[in-house]
Amino acid sequence: MQQNVYKPQHPIERSANRARMLISCPDRPGIVAAVSQFLYEHGANIVSSDQYTMNPDGGMFFIRFEFDLQDLDRELPKLQEDFVRVADRFEMKWHIFRASRKKRIAIFVSKEDHCLLELLWQWQAGDLDAEIAMVISNHPDMRQLVESFGIPYHHIPVTPETKAEAERLQLEKVHEGKVDLIVLARYMQIITPRFIEYFPNRIINIHHSFLPAFVGGKPYQQAYDRGVKIIGATAHYVTEELDGGPIIEQDVQRVSHRDDVASLKRIGRNIERTVLARAVKWHLEDRIIVFQNKTVVFN
Template sequence: MKPHIYIPAPIDSNRGSIIVSCPERLGIVATVTQFLYEHGANILNSDQFSSDPHEGFFFLRIEFCMENFAKRIDHLRQQFMPIAIRFQMTWRMTHLMERKKLAIFVSKEDHVLRELLWRWNIKELKADIVMVVSNHPDMEPIVTPLGIPYYHVPVTKETREKMADIHLELLEKHRADTLILARYMQIIPGKIIERFPNQIINIHHSFLPAFIGGKPYHQAFARGVKLIGATAHYVTENLDEGPIIEQDVSRVNHRYQVEDLKRVGRDLERIVLARAVQWHINDQIIVHDNKTIVFR
């Protein structure tokens, strides 16, 4: 076999990743890296994690650069299948320059939405925001000047399931692959969660699992906490119990009233959700059971 001579490829158009989770056994890293080598890939970054010995699971993420990767990705996926079967892998191979299509759902609080729009506008958020949906009309003046479609879809407890069909039609129309709940104060129906597994990211304004459900700042005030937090997590049908992606906290004291807690919490919510969204669109997250492994 002739040795490979690597010719550097333009990273912006030929960068990919492969993410693997499987039962732990010898030879996983060697086999995956050998596969990439044989197909002319240059490994740019590699990270791995072994879970608790009793569970025996292994997680791997490799970023690489390969000539004509975008055109070859389907063939490479087919070629990798025997390896995946051999090691019982759950895996995905992605082209990192393919921009995810985000749909943002929001209610009346604008701070998290503004943060995401700002990061998108300065090109820090490398994704396409294909639409913003709200159960109120309030955010339209913020969104439409940016050229992003805005849809006002009123939702009540009684109409939630019917409105879910409208939401699904809009998501299909705009080919959204990720939903961001930017303080969207409505329960997401199961039919949407089923359609977008581990693709709906919510920001909850507490340090979960504390203060699940509504009015967590009021709950925190009543409990007299000394820390408040925010949690970004994937949405499941169990309210506020999906896999946690990112969390942060800030100290408070007995002088803080509910409005003070909200003020501090808004900053936490903005940064925590922005981090989670960035890691998701960069394909840096593996969901395993009800936990996440975040390679950062």
């Protein structure tokens, strides 16, 4: 444990009895009634609900509940068991998360530190409600920084020859660390389909452009060459298609002819770190449902 670890200044209030429920299913009458009746009968108090129906009459139904339940830890298994009957009736995909159970994150970085720093800072400020289980990097540069936060740092070099072996090592580390979510904080290495399979919709990447403009490499150079007046960044779940996964969040900033590529990069770094932190926060708070390569974000 290093010296300058200090306690979060703004701890998030999380009731030990707060749970979140995400449901998606084909739309039909009675879903809200069935679920809310079920929760009521099991003693749960709904404190928040947000619903989205895609194409009423024959479309899809999505809902997010937050509820409080006395003795949640003890009662939840029973409630989940009982819920299977409701879920089966409506062909639901569903999940219940305990708000007090912090998700475990592995952050992957290369040499750019701004996205990592933002995550560490927001985490330290109590704004990201997670355990940061480890940072993995193909470079040694940020070891001291990361360890000064009391977080393990794994330096796993990647070369074309050692790529497969490096990925095997990474997987070992994240499995050992019981990692729930991988965040590519400007990691700059392609993740293989085999790796992605282990973490479907659980790898968040930050792409340094307003996708789908400027897919691929050197987006700021591309933006400069095209003379755009606004640049952006995109946080998305990683799928097999490069920069093609479900978009979680995007944001932009105004630029002008005065901004050269270096200036675009400087401005862009601020967008990247903000957008990535927001996407991670929403994932941690169980606000995202992926459907057909798009996201439903309840925020």
